[in-house]
Amino acid sequence: DVKVTQSSRYLVKRTGEKVFLECVQDMDHENMFWYRQDPGLGLRLIYFSYDVKMKEKGDIPEGYSVSREKKERFSLILESASTNQTSMYLCASSRQGARSNQPQHFGDGTRLSIL
Amino acid sequence: QKEVEQDPGPLSVPEGAIVSLNCTYSNSAFQYFMWYRQYSRKGPELLMYTYSSGNKEDGRFTAQVDKSSKYISLFIRDSQPSDSATYLCAMNTGNQFYFGTGTSLTVIP
Numbered sequence: 001d002v003k004v005t006q007s008s009r010y011l012v013k014r015t016g017e018k019v020f021l022e023c024v025q026d027m028d029h030e031n032m033f034w035y036r037q038d039p040g041l042g043l044r045l046i047y048f049s050y051d052v053k054m055k056e057k058g059d060i061p062e063g064y065s066v067s068r069e070k071k072e073r074f075s076l077i078l079e080s081a082s083t084n085q086t087s088m089y090l091c092a093s094s095r096q097g098a099r100s101n102q103p104q105h106f107g108d109g110t111r112l113s114i115l
Numbered sequence: 116q117k118e119v120e121q122d123p124g125p126l127s128v129p130e131g132a133i134v135s136l137n138c139t140y141s142n143s144a145f146q147y148f149m150w151y152r153q154y155s156r157k158g159p160e161l162l163m164y165t166y167s168s169g170n171k172e173d174g175r176f177t178a179q180v181d182k183s184s185k186y187i188s189l190f191i192r193d194s195q196p197s198d199s200a201t202y203l204c205a206m207n208t209g210n211q212f213y214f215g216t217g218t219s220l221t222v223i224p
Contacts (some may be wrong), residue, residue, distance in 0.1 A: 004158075031210075040123075042216035043159075043203075050210065090158055101210055103149045106158035 001035050003027070004107035006091050012113045019078040023091030030096040031072035031105060032102055034058075034066060036087040043090065050096065081114045088112075118142055121204055121215030130224050134191040138204035138215045141185065145206040145213075149181050151219065152169075163189065165224045167219045205207045 007022035025032065033048040036057075045058030046064040055066050058083075063085060069076045078085055088111050092104040121138045128134055136150075144183045146167055151159035163173045163178040179188040191198055200220050204215040210220070 030174075033212075040216070043214045045212075048210075101147075101207060101212070103147060103161050103164045103205075103207075104212060105161060108158040109156075111156070 011081040021076040025093040029093035032093040035090045118213040125219040135188040144208040149205040151203040
């Protein structure tokens, strides 16, 4: 079974702090993704990466950055946390297909609260 | 217009009922079609995926894709209280994935 592990299930941080969310996958997937999920808004893509050291902006990258130094690990960084970044953060990974990426597999999420 | 439209519900059914969950989409280039189940305070779990039009069955679950109508469905037979969750449809073309906002389902014992 594919396993995507997010380092924290719940996290509470203060406004202005630099926050690191870590994600590790064990299936040698090329692609990794960070989403945030908010009620009524669904999943919104923040960043994705299709290879080590490669990254692409998603729909809502402002206030976030990412790092992918190893294939299995993808980190999301909140440069200066703000209260509007309180959300559920989901990491996902998928295999690169010949014409299209194969379905994504998700971790259990990090529920982040910024006070 | 959103790429993927999904009725948020909530949907409430008695145990044993047949459940039908649906999504419509606008982009004819979509290739993979997926259904995810998400329990409260957990991440989405891949339930079904299909690459083509037609039906795909897995136990009590059947995924149906109608590319001509740009419509996908998930049927749950003999629904159980453990099926109570939010169901998200998803589809992709190339590197882009698009998700519905999810339908909340409650199966009442």
